[in-house]
Amino acid sequence: MAASKKTAQKAPKKAGKNAPDPITVSVVQHRLVGVVDEMGEAMLRTSFSQILNSSRDFSTAITDAKGQLVAQAEYIPVHVGAMPSSVISTLEAFGDDIHPGDIFMLNDPYFGGSHLPDLTACLPVFEDGKLLFWAVNRAHHSDIGGATYGAYNASATEIWQEGLRVPPIRLYQNGEAREDIIRMMRVNVRHPRDFLGDLAAQIGSVRLGERRLLEFIDDLGVETVAGSLDRILDAAEAETRAIISGWKDGVYKGKGVLDDDGRGNDDITIRATVTIKGSDMTVDLTESDGQVTSFLNSSWANTRSGVAMALTYLLDPEVTKNDGTMRPVKILVKQGTIVMPDDWAPVTMSTSHCAQEIIEAVVTALAPACRDRAMAGWGKRLRIAIKGQDPRTKKDFIWHMFHARPGAGASPGGDGWHNSGEWHSAGGLKFGSVEVAEVRFPFFFKKHEFRPNSGGDGRYVGGVGGDLEMVVETEMPCVANMAGDGARHGPCGMAGGEAGKPHRYIMHAPGKRPHVLATKHEGIPVPPGTLFEIHAAGGGGWGDPAKRTEEERSKDRLDGFVTTRAPKRNKRA
Amino acid sequence: MYRIAVDVGGTFTDVVAVDETGRVTFTKAASTPQDQSIGVLDGLTALAEELGMDRAALLAKTDRVVHGMTVATNALLERKGAKVGLLTTEGHRDVLEMREGLKPERYNMRLPREEPLVPRHLRFGVRERMRADGKVETKLDMASLEKAIQGLKRAKVGAVAVCYLHSYRDDKHERATRKALEKHFPGVYVSLSSEVLPKIKEYERISTTVVNAYVGPLIARYLGRLEGRLADAGYKGPVLIMQSHGGVAPIEETIRVAAGTVLSGPAGGLAGARRVAEMLKAPNLVPFDMGGTSSDISLIVNGKALLAVDKAIAQEKIALPSLDITTLGAGGGSIARVDGGGLLKVGPQSAGADPGPACYGNGGTVATVTDASVVLGYLDPEAFMGGKAALDREAAEGVLARLGEELGIDAIRAAEGVHRVVNTQMAEGIRLATVRRGVDPRRFTLLGFGGAAGLQVTELARLINIKRVIVPRVASVLSAWGMLATELRFEAIRSHIDEMATLDVPALRALYDDLETKGRERMGGWTDGPIESKLSAEMRYGEQVYEIDVPLDGIDLFAPDLAKRLKRAFEARHEELYTYYLDDQDPVLINARVTTIGTLPAPPDEPKASKGKPAQSTGSRKVYLGEWMEAKAYPFGELASGQVIKGPAVIESATTTVLLRPGDTATTTPQRWLDIAIAD
Secondary structure (H helix, E strand, O other): OEEEOOOOOOOOOOOOOOOOOHHHHHHHHHHHHHHHHHHHHHHHHHOOOHHHHOOOOEEEEEEEOOOOEEEEOOOOHHHOOOHHHHHHHHHHHHOOOOOOOOEEEEOOHHHOOOOOOEEEEEEEEEEOOEEEEEEEEEEEOOOOOOOOOOOOOOOOOOHHHOOOOOOOEEEEEOOEEOHHHHHHHHOOOOOHHHHHHHHHHHHHHHHHHHHHHHHHHHHHOHHHHHHHHHHHHHHHHHHHHHHHOOOOOEEEEEEEEEEEOOOOOEEEEEEEEEEEEOOEEEEEOOOOOEOOOOOOOOOHHHHHHHHHHHHHHHOOOOOOOOHHHHOOEEEEEEOOEOOEOOOOOOOHHHHOOOHHHHHHHHHHHHOOOOOOOOOOOOEOOEEEEEEEEEOOOOEEEEEEOOOOOOOOOOEOOEOOOOOOOEOOOOOOOOOOOHHHHHHHOOEEEEEEEEOOOOOOOOOEOOOOOEEEEEEEOOOOOEEEEEEEOOOOOOOOOEOOOOOOOOOEEEEEOOOOOOEEOOOOEEEEEEOOOOEEEEEOOOOOOEOOHHHOOHHHHHHHHHOOOOOOOOOHHHHHO | OEEEEEEEOOOEEEEEEEOOOOOEEEEEEEOOOOOHHHHHHHHHHHHHHHOOOOHHHHHHOEEEEEEEOOHHHHHHHOOOOOOEEEEEEOOOOOHHHHHHHOOOOOOOOOOOOOOOOOOHHHEEEEOOEEOOOOOEEEOOOHHHHHHHHHHHHHOOOOEEEEEOOOOOOOOHHHHHHHHHHHHHOOOOEEEEHHHHOOOOOHHHHHHHHHHHHHHHHHHHHHHHHHHHHHHHOOOOOOEEEEOOOOOEEEHHHHHHOHHHHOOHHHHHHHHHHHHHHHHOOOOOEEEEEEOOOOEEEOOEEOOEEOEEOOEEEOOEEEOOOEEOOEEEOOOOOEEEEEOOOOOEEEEEEEOOOOOOOHHHOOOOOOOEHHHHHHHOOOOOOOOHHHHOOOOOHHHHHHHHHHHHHHHOOOHHHHHHHHHHHHHHHHHHHHHHHHHHOOOOHHHOEEEEEOOOHHHOHHHHHHHOOOOEEEEOOOHHHHHHHHHOOOOEEEEEEEEEEEEOOOOOHHHHHHHHHHHHHHHHHHHHOOOOOOEEEEEEEEEEEOOOOOOEEEEOOOOOOOOOOHHHHHHHHHHHHHHHHHOOOOOOOOEEEEEEEEEEEEOOOOOOOOOOOOOOOOOOOOEEEEEEOOOEEEEEEEEHHHOOOOOEEEOOEEEEOOOOEEEEOOOOEEEEOOOOOEEEEOOO
């Protein structure tokens, strides 16, 4: 079955007689951006868990009454294009039964969510009894229950093992929290204090959004505001079409490849056939591999988000990002594939993988059509979470590794950024201070430096990844979970550039032989004194390596980013 | 006797003098970017002329010069600082370039990588390692250190930054490194992280120390030249330098912590705003400084300027306590354009000073905010800069007509649109800046200064529901004017990580005692006047990442229940900022901080203007405010105290024009400033 999720419109509609003028539309757009920024700022300052207030894994957005995204704060790219599905699912679930004072909540990937740790709050904004907007806040919670801590369960074979499923529910009614539901949720998660603190921050954020929206409807008049929304979407569509129409017409194929599903199946592949015709673009993912038994499957919202990320990365950075941007794009998927799994499949890893492979498939496909825009592959995500007890305080801890970031892909603009993280976060995830980590956790960081020779070669070289050597200084054994990909397939090269080096994570337990860690493994025993030796992937290179200048090569060697002797040029010539 | 302040900006060097009666005189001279001290001396010459004496006579009668400068900022922006080498812990040489994993411009996937201030081959790992609890894991290896120093010498670096892990716990390895540098590399500028910022979080500490080494030699040379020129001109008194934290410090101290001057210029604006708050009894202000290319927004809350510790200039993190100033890319020269979707965008690109707006007649061909102001009649082309630089109205109309064509509207509507869009952007910027600091802007008074603010402030106030706007007569030189009323200030901070439950009270007391004693000793060398110490603690919940600064006013360090009192003070502050605190959670103390303040005698108040005869309107002109209407024009400099002007009107001086909209009412204060009540 091929599901067509979005049909493209040809061109922006001509403005009607009473439509607001372009100046007013511009004013409305700026105010909407102001509102989502304020919602984001409030979230950043009031949320409780580190993944939100430090790593900023949340987003704020405003959609129109029908769930079309009109403004979004620029925090995590992977949320772009995924938030409207939450509102649409809420509308499908509640229909007319949506009232002032309601706040809805969901996380279920088969009902408008991306993966279970991302809880999304949707607040309908009414003026004179008419639904005008939704204020939306999506945030990644540090735990959502399920079989293992921290949500990433490499052993899960069904979504029920991944945590608490929340289809669209009414969390607030007449402005009051439904305490029974909140009680039910809090007993299902491992850190109720963080959970409730972060939930309160989300509610505060959407309420602030509502207040600001009402103020500005009051300022400009409901007709002006409502009438401007379609124009804002049309304008983003026109901007996008203007760029796509500069790309060569044709049918292009690309793919992104995952190492394995953690169940013995290698090279799981996402295949994209992208057709460019004028300013229209069709992304056909139907030839992608079938769904897998582990948590790499991608729900519809996440798949759409992967395509949206690929598109926005290829456009100019200042192009407005809303649902108008996506109008020229038609996405085709087939039920039962990894990009449209049946509604019981586990999905938690998908916001990283296979979201990144969807980006890779679309960008590699389009590279011949827009060579001067296509960037090489960015590093893949490979996380370690370690759980244990700190001998100094006797308190339990859970540590999520954000250090040793992988490198960014090179681009026609120049060399890739070093250790700037993954394609789906694009240099937006911050790792914490080593000094603070040593104070807070029983770890000793022997080394945290760049990994030489890891960036893919090319006219422009990929950014290098990080090297980490860390000793676990507990008295009792710990447990580690691995979740991610990219130990076999490095980030792809582009336009003749070479791939970056893949990840290599090695565990040295005292008295045992070094052991290369698998990318998907749950419940690894970690004895005290274990040394983790981590080499993160470098980004892919862009363009023919023979064209890198001798000055650039000697600078690479001077700075020790490259330590091999023979320059590539001689080999190739 | 006179007190003089000199503020160097990108285009002009502003000079303000106050005499013992409080009379204020000000003037401007052209800035001289190659050597700012030349412009400073030119400014002093111009000021002397203004006062009817020669420069030597003026300087002989001057007992204090306060100076704000942009030497450090420009060096960072233009990448013209020293060649810096970095000595750091082996195994951790890339902290600076890792930037905590963050890359600027999230959605710009083709952004070229930037070279860090210290390239990798000049970053040397030295064998040594301190642990988080202050114990030495690996002793400083002298052979490894000497090898690194030889490398720095071969590379001929001009400055060396030294930053080892956990050196905030114990600085002995850094001190030994300085000794080795003095021995093997004499004369090189050295910056130790344990002196610049002895605080946990290695990226912030390394970056700040590197910036210090990068601008230090330049600042030393510049201030040496300035001191020499002033001495040659006959000045014998002290020269105080405006610091990013809003206080002033002597030259020697400024050279030591040179990174503390990156906000030296804008800091004066906040000092001015603080003084305005006090004089007009408006303790809650939003200072809004709009220039040609950008606008600065900050906050005065209860008469105090807020400090932040997470500032970055030109993408370089500087974690010293600095005034909390937000810069928006919108100014008078901001360019208006139609984007690919057919909507109007203004800025962040600017026409700058050259070619500048089309109406300057220097070859500018794109519409700017200033061009729109001319088309709408807000600016009088003949009277601009006191008539010294007439504006080209036809050129302005031409570029706006072209912009209008793209939008399908006429030049007037396009010009009005440019103002609406830029005002909306700035209003959203102010909202965001205030929310970030946990305050509601509606309770605040808007203070407009900088050349371009006067035309926007009344509309901005309306957009954010502010009812009162102040525009000082010294609006165009507010920074320099503010510097006349600053205090000597020294900031000391040291990490001391401690849980409330196990608080080591004697150690904490000893730390505060040490910081306070050293601060007072240092200040005692700068002033004979009164000295005051302010203690605070930077605290957070264990899981949080942002510390908040909790003043310890009224908290007795010898109280038996000190931990409980600290906790309560933290909770009150947390609630104030973020609307909540957590009953069942103990905060963690991270940094101890002591601010030492040397109070300088305040300048006398300006003599109040007599009521006098109200200034007559100099005529009227047509302005477009939704429709064309007649607005009377008034000379700002000649308004009488108490004079009331009703909008629509324009109030003009050589350097600024203030626009009153229908319903707005401006009352002239005794200082002859505008105190504007905004129409509902």
